[in-house]
Amino acid sequence: MQNILVTGGAGFIGSEFARRMIANHPSYKVVVFDKLTYAGNLDNLLPISENPNYAFVQGDITDHAAVERTLEEHAIDAIVNFAAESHVDRSILNPDAFIQTDVVGVYVLLESARKLGINRFHHVSTDEVYGSIPEGTFREGDSLEPNSPYAASKAGGEMMLRAYHVTYGMHTTVTRGSNTFGPYQYPEKIAPFFITEALDDRPLPLYGDGMQVRDWLYVGDHCDAIDTVLHKGAPGEIYNVGGEHELHNIEVTHFILQALGKPETLIRHVADRPGHDRRYALTNDKIRRELGWSQQHTFEEAMAATVEWYRQNEWWWRKIKTGEYLDFYKAQYAERLAQAE
Ligand code: NAD
Ligand code: DAU
Secondary structure: OOEEEEEOOOOHHHHHHHHHHHHHOOOOEEEEEEOOOOOOOHHHHHHHOOOOOEEEEEOOOOOHHHHHHHHHHOOOOEEEEOOOOOOHHHHHHOOHHHHHHHHHHHHHHHHHHHHOOOOEEEEEEEHHHHOOOOOOOEOOOOOOOOOOHHHHHHHHHHHHHHHHHHHHOOEEEEEEEOEEEOOOOOOOOHHHHHHHHHHOOOOEEEEOOOOOEEEEEEHHHHHHHHHHHHHHOOOOEEEEEOOOOEEEHHHHHHHHHHHHOOOHHHEEEEOOOOOOOOEOOEOOHHHHHHHOOOOOOOHHHHHHHHHHHHHHOHHHHHOOOOOHHHHHHHHHHHHHHHHHO
16 A cells, blocks of 8 residues: 545544554555535644645545546545544434435445555444444444434445445455544534533533443544554454443543533533434454454543643634534524523
8 A cells, every 4th residue: 555545534533544644654645535524624634734745635525526536646545434424413403414425425435446446445434333232242243223314324334335345356344433532523522512611611411311321432542443454454344443441421521520620510411312322332352353453542541631632722623613513503402401401
């Protein structure tokens, strides 16, 4: 591999991956291809913007012509796909863009790769494709029972990879990551949303009883796992990437409030998310045993550093919390918060 296309590389995890690829693989050229939706942000790529091994192309993964032109112009030999509509609540409000990007877009990337003879394709998926598990942990061979339009669209994308591996012999790999946190995460996901709201002493809308369980994974560890699978993963294989650190949402909220020295009175229990998955949990046995990957950060140190990053980097998030962000905030939370008070 020499020239890698990182689709969705202006988002949270994709930009971390692009920055790491530039730092860790100086012989590679990294081309970020991103539509710059509300979640795409060139500020995330500022640390590498002057690097000669980095290039940025604005484009939509559902656009055959734009994808093929980029693959050819940059002589791409591997694709790592992060591009997605990624927020569950938005998929409940309006599923359409999820089907377009997370299903059709994955197909367009695969078909363009096939046409141009690009045989290496890694796809970044999610533990949400399994659905909820009351106890125990999901393994890669377990059935997929996605419950939100987001999860269902991600499962659809994965199925396209399966078809391109089985039918055309493409060297595909998939990672199913758990709830990821760290710097540069758009402040709609619970961690950056609650951190930035608490910094402004605003109410934190916790869905339902707050006893849902998520498995927390630091973004640097998530990207190391993707790098490992990109280089060592076997064709057609799927690898879980869990944080192996399960917490109730109320516990994550308490951690954030404590780190910021803010009171628990900011918490508001609001109407639940429809179809809310109660618990996600994965085993990392396969990636650990077969590829030797393990995570390097503890939740406590990584989340404390993340809280500190948002405290220190208001320049990054304050300008996001305007315009479209406020429209979404109103649609998602105004009524919920009014009813909670
Ligand atoms: P994000 O929302 O921060 O970023 C998504 C990026 O994709 C943005 O830069 C956006 O502009 C781009 N994009 C969206 N539609 C596009 C299109 N049609 N064409 C080109 N670019 C487009 O998402 P994230 O949290 O960084 O997630 C990245 C990937 O990882 C997603 O595929 C997501 O499903 C998966 N994932 C996320 C998590 C998590 O906790 N955040 C966990 C597991 C897996
Ligand atoms: O599990 C991996 C998935 O994690 C990724 O595939 C998704 O892209 C990512 O968004 C994330 O999905 P979740 O729905 O778990 O993340 P979110 O941050 O939206 O919510 C985490 C938990 O917190 C969930 O149980 C819902 C709850 N929550 C969330 C928000 C935004 C609240 O209670 N209040 C909120 O305001």
